[in-house]
Amino acid sequence: MNTPRKTPTMADVARLAGVSPMTVSRAFKTDSSVSEATRDAILKAADDLGYVFDSTASSLRSQRTDFVAVTIPSINNANFADTLRGLAEGLKPRGLQILLGYTDYDMAEEERLIEQFLRRRPEAIVVTGGRHTPRARRMLENAGIPVIETWDLPEDPIGHVVGFSNAEAVRGMVDHFVARGLTRIAFIGGDTSRDTRGADRRRGFIAAMQAKGLDATRLIAAGAPPISMREGALAMGRLLQTLPDTEAVICVSDLSAFGALTECQRRGVDVPGRLWIAGFGDYEIAGISVPALTTINPFPRDMGARTAALILDVLDGRQLAPAHIAIAPELLIRQSGG
């Protein structure tokens, strides 16, 4: 019978290597001053015992968890995934581990996640968007760690911001279409308050149209997020039926835009001949579909990378005041219109 021995600890390693536990602890930190011979002996002993370092104990004693908490609305979204990737890549060199949660576009769920995350004592917390429940906001304000809001430019930020104005970005698209002589422009999506960024884009569309003195009522609902290709196709169907003289459609995202495009293809509506379609996000599909989709690139991965860099700056004391980093989204005019 094999002994049901417990997981070995540093003390066990120390005993086998003939040193004190403290020296073992030092040997596991690369930078510490331990003689090479001692370190080798310790690592050998640790290997022989099958010792696995216990981060939990380390975290408790050192008060450093090396966690960065991140909440995003959805994992099944290439834009957010890109931000996450930029973030993860920027944090990895420093050994910071992301604690990921998705809110499913639900602020109450976000609140629950934030509460859970703060209990884990992360070094920083990144949230998507600038709107939160009052309690969530309070928790973030009192967390005592850097807070970064992304994918938005909130009027009253909690702490740091790395984002862009969704409304402004869509205004750019409207202005471009109007400059090209179009007037009957529609917007698909952004109809529910749940998708905060979608709603902002829709608001931006309405404001921009009104600023140009144009009819801003060609609004097609797409339902609750995640708004995907299918919803885009259905919305396009409704648009073609109710407002057949529409000249261009701006969609809340490339996914709905592509769905809308496929609906046109199924119905034999020529894009861009009879109708222009624009999306948002510069997903891969926007660049490769036939026709390629006119869209807006908000540089999601860059947003993640900048957020990561900001976090490191704050943790290292290089950045003291709340940073307010604005990303400039880029208008990409492609074959689907513009």
Place this chain on the structure above:
Amino acid sequence: MNTPRKTPTMADVARLAGVSPMTVSRAFKTDSSVSEATRDAILKAADDLGYVFDSTASSLRSQRTDFVAVTIPSINNANFADTLRGLAEGLKPRGLQILLGYTDYDMAEEERLIEQFLRRRPEAIVVTGGRHTPRARRMLENAGIPVIETWDLPEDPIGHVVGFSNAEAVRGMVDHFVARGLTRIAFIGGDTSRDTRGADRRRGFIAAMQAKGLDATRLIAAGAPPISMREGALAMGRLLQTLPDTEAVICVSDLSAFGALTECQRRGVDVPGRLWIAGFGDYEIAGISVPALTTINPFPRDMGARTAALILDVLDGRQLAPAHIAIAPELLIRQSGG
């Protein structure tokens, strides 16, 4: 000047509420036996102090972290994201938090991640695929926690398995195409060993073709993963140039299949009229593109959900022996061929 007071602990809450720290601890566990009056007083005190429960200390003492470690090849992949979602949803009711890492299709990176994760003392670990570095495998074997391999049916599993045979799934597609009378069938992707599942699918293609006595050499490389739409389009370009008499193409994923389809559209090649295209994964785009893509649905979300259920069963002692759960992928014949 405001006092730089430290974060309050249970002891502080206990003092304010006039109880012992142990009672505070109990009050924070919903199931424990604390009188309603006491609990209210404690929660009130905690709120007044801005107390935030410290999971790190709790984990160290109770030897329970409520973490489940998960490694996936890429976050920017809707299939893996679906698995993750199924997993997260299944684990959330039990308060298990996912510790996510992505390997970027790199086994050495996977090894590094596994090592890091095990230090966090997760309750279980989920890995994608059945191939790992020898050291990674050893670490998993000795981890003393449930190990679940997914997205594959390894010959020699480490512990539990929730997956399917990538090779068998593709065989099903080949058999179907052959039954429909085709013989000149090509395969795009799976050419690098990095994408283990892609390579398995390619192997499955070759084996199935050879089993039918057909030419299994129409293999188009798509490069290193992540193989996406663009690579699919480029590969299709090469296929049309070098093997123009090909009747059908099976692609390593729907993303490359859609890219391939767009290339046909750009070149005026009729799909399915002149060429059939099939993908893998049943991504949303497969169902909505025009023509819709013939593909294979491996039920990624279900895989995640089943994995979560398995983890709970194991943690609760309901499942003792290593489980071996095979998912049956479904052939979806759509307009692009079949």
Place this chain on the structure above:
DNA sequence: CCTGTTTATGTTATCGTTAACATGACCTGT
């Protein structure tokens, strides 16, 4: 009314690591 059980709470020791301080050995320059 007494014993046995349940309920609400307290006491003590500990989870495994490391911050902070201490120490002895070995330099190093004058």
Place this chain on the structure above:
DNA sequence: ACAGGTCATGTTAACGATAACATAAACAGG
């Protein structure tokens, strides 16, 4: 040869929670 410094290692006492055990009060059944 010695004060001052560096280097490698050791000692002690936490970090903040809770498992395990203990106890007092309330309750229940005969």
